[in-house]
Amino acid sequence: MVEWTDEERAAISDIFSKLDYDEVGQKCLSRCLIVYPWTQRYFGAFGNLYNAEAIMNNPLIAKHGTTVLRGLERALNNMDDIKNTYAELSVLHSEKLHVDPDNFKLLSDCLTIVIAAKMGTTFTPEYQASFQKFLSVVVSALGKQYH
């Protein structure tokens, strides 16, 4: 059971309140595919990923980015039981999508950086720590059903 301080809950809620899921989702997923190109292996059916510009303009990637952010919102709304909230998603990523769980961390690093670029120095070290704690719980929950 993860313990959250009031400050951590407040920081994480505040960050989410500032996010446009369409914008941040698209930026985060496309950045991951550009910075860590091997992650493209999971997106064979998504059309043109030939170069950075193609990835950044790809509507299927943008749409999937929104899906990812909506998934994170579920964790936000169930912060005291992320593990169970994500049980099905974990099975999906393991059994159906066959995603190497190391990739979850890559995507979460990209999301942190997209948010830093958006919030500037209001994304303080304390905000970063809280948000990364949240993401590490999410990443752990997503990896739980792998065996």
Added chain:
Amino acid sequence: MQTCAVRPSRHSTFTHSTSATGYNMLTKHEKELIAKIWDKMIPVASDIGAECLLRMMTTFPGTKTYFAHLDIRPGSPHLRSHGKKIVLAIAECSKDISSMMVTLAPLQTLHAYKLRIDPCNFKLLCHCILVTLAAHMGDEFDPVAHAAMDKYLSAFAAVLAEKYR
């Protein structure tokens, strides 16, 4: 399935020295981009360096164990001077990335024999450097700049760790 070229694993501390020099990893354009970004950081090296360190120690508290001899409170002169050293070393190296192995030789020895920082921590600092750059550069720290910088910092960290064993 896309075949992967040899790339430094995010988990391994030691990489093949050819990839570590950046010869194969960075294009000419990427090297210029990296040098340009770090050149802008030189006048604010203390601020940027202190922020990188503070982000790292706040997000990854285990890293504080290496700083027990310093005052690491926000704004402390120790944090600023130590941060400045790190930023200046990274900036200096970025001016001639192809010579990284030569430029970093003294720092390799320092880290291997004196500081003995577990190299897994290098990637934690590298991540916080990327976050700091993003926070200060905003949209200018676009995916292409991010990718180039991540590769450069990974190579830098790998070279630093080369004399460990």
